[in-house]
Amino acid sequence: MPDTTEQRPYHHGNLRVELLHAAERSLRAHGAEQLSLRDLAREIGVSHAAPRRHFADRRALLDALAESGFVRLGARLRAAVDEIDDEEDLPARLYAFASAYVRFATENVALTGLMNASKHRPGATAVAEAAAAAFGQISDLIEEGQARGELEEGDPEGIGLVIYATVLGITSMVNSGMIEPGRLEGLVDTAVTQFLRGARPTEPR
Amino acid sequence: MPDTTEQRPYHHGNLRVELLHAAERSLRAHGAEQLSLRDLAREIGVSHAAPRRHFADRRALLDALAESGFVRLGARLRAAVDEIDDEEDLPARLYAFASAYVRFATENVALTGLMNASKHRPGATAVAEAAAAAFGQISDLIEEGQARGELEEGDPEGIGLVIYATVLGITSMVNSGMIEPGRLEGLVDTAVTQFLRGARPTEPR
DNA sequence: CCCGAGAGTAGACATTGACAACATTGTTGT
DNA sequence: ACAACAATGTTGTCAATGTCTACTCTCGGG
Structure with a gap:
């Protein structure tokens, strides 16, 4: 474990990750x-x-933060969905997904703002990919629901995006x-x- | 019309609004x-x-921009909804509302980002009020629809918020x-x- | 063993937001 | 008419910041 009391050798040895940690603390504390x-x-x-x-740039640091945020968000979303034992209980899984997102976003206000605000300029594909992986999961849920006939047909990715957007x-x-x-919970x-x-089929049964 | 070639008198006379204009140009150009x-x-x-x-503060300028943005957005939303002649055509009015928002937001990317990002710290009620006025309109649409029996009962403000959020x-x-x-239009x-x-009633009579 | 690349340091520079002290103008009470 | 006075602009200053360049330290591989 790194100690702050330790005499720092010339080379820190772990600067990059410690910078990210400190940055996240600062982000949480001051935006x-x-x-x-x-x-x-x-x-x-x-x-x-x-x-x-x-980090070549202040912006590069922020981008790294955003990317890391999307990775963690994706993991938590996946975990929340998988926690619903009944794989066929679509409503429960949807609700778990939404709740997990809301919890993450309200526990990491500034981070979430950063993730949503960071305009991905050409070339910065890493952030976009991490984001896509995070919300791509919901498309799978939709597809499964459609396959079981619980949901009306329609472009699953589009529907998933709409839910995510909401x-x-x-x-x-x-x-x-x-x-x-x-009002969060109620909304x-x-x-x-x-x-x-x-989304339920027009002719039930 | 004010000219830039004119010899500026000691007092500019219109600085505040010209600052806002210049700020908006800069916002659009560089974020x-x-x-x-x-x-x-x-x-x-x-x-x-x-x-x-x-403007006491850089932040105060940005807040003013955001507030002005909400006011204009509100006006355009109202205009778009009122443009639908048939007052009872709820779908058309909803679509008009959504389209108008999307158009505004994509034509004013940075401004919209600013509006959504500006955390309204205690006391800065102006921005919040302008925002509420902008999206409050949709609650009215919902209420009317419910009154005519076209929509299921339920908290109209909550439902309106969900649409707006989407x-x-x-x-x-x-x-x-x-x-x-x-993909915007399709979504x-x-x-x-x-x-x-x-949202349609469960028992369509 | 040395030497070069990676990682950290020191110094410099332009820019910025904020503040204070001063200047100019327009207004208002008498 | 005119003297305060409040608005509005100006100049000067300060500390902080991002970024750049040149220098230093350390370690691992030829």
Whole structure:
């Protein structure tokens, strides 16, 4: 375990990951706007130019944060869905998915904002890929539901995107203070039930 | 009409609004991150400290931009809905609402990002109010639909928020580059139809 | 064993937001 | 008419920041 009391050798040896950790703490505490490379360097105890060896740019650091966020979000979404034992209980799985997203987004407000805001300029495919992997899961849920006849036919990816967008929008509004956090649960609930009602086959049976 | 070739009198006379205009141009051209008060001052031709007389803070300028954005958005949403002559054609009005939002958001990418990102810290009620006025309209649509029996009963504001969140989420994903702009129209379409299918009364008389 | 690449350091520079002290103008009360 | 006075702009200054360049340290492989 690295100790801060330890006499730092000339080479830190673990700077990149520690920078990411410190950056995430700062992000949580003061937001992306306030995040300063020099601050992180100070906090870790290296010179102000050291971060540049690992991140070409302030933006590169933020992108790395966003990417890491998407990876973790994807993992948590997958875990939440898999936690529903009954593989055929689509409503439960959908609700688990939505709840997991909401929990992540409200527990990581600034991070989520960063993830949604970071415009992926040409070439920065890493972030986009991580994001796609995160919400791609829901397409699978839709497809399975359609295969079992529980859902109306239709482009599964499109439908999945719409659901994802709904949850994203709700948490975005809560996180930006447009609506009170107390309404979150209720909104997610009506969103999911609304979708299920609208997506069931026209001729039941 | 004010000319830039004119000898500027000591008092500019219209600095506040011209600052906002210049700020919006800069926002559109380089994003909120890059917006610099000194730049705006230079562009307008006043001293670097002049903006401070009208905006206490860089953040105050951005907040004003966001508020103005919400006001204009609200107007365009209202106009779009009112443009549908048949007051009882709920689907058409919903679609008009969604389309208008999408158009605004894709025509004003950075502005929309700013509006959604600006965390309204305690006391900054102006932005929140403008936002509420913008999306509050949809609750009215829902209520009318319910009154005519075209929609299932339920908290109209909650339902309205869910729709708004869906459209917001879709455009957010497009604007952040997560999905290609070409899919926008189709996604909005499925979102609206999905909602309408799910919201119709259970026993259609 | 040495030497070169990777990793950290030190110094410099332009830019920025914020602040203070001062200048100019328009307004208002008398 | 005119003297305060409040708005509005200006100049000067300061600390902080991102980024760049040149230098230093350390370690592992020929």
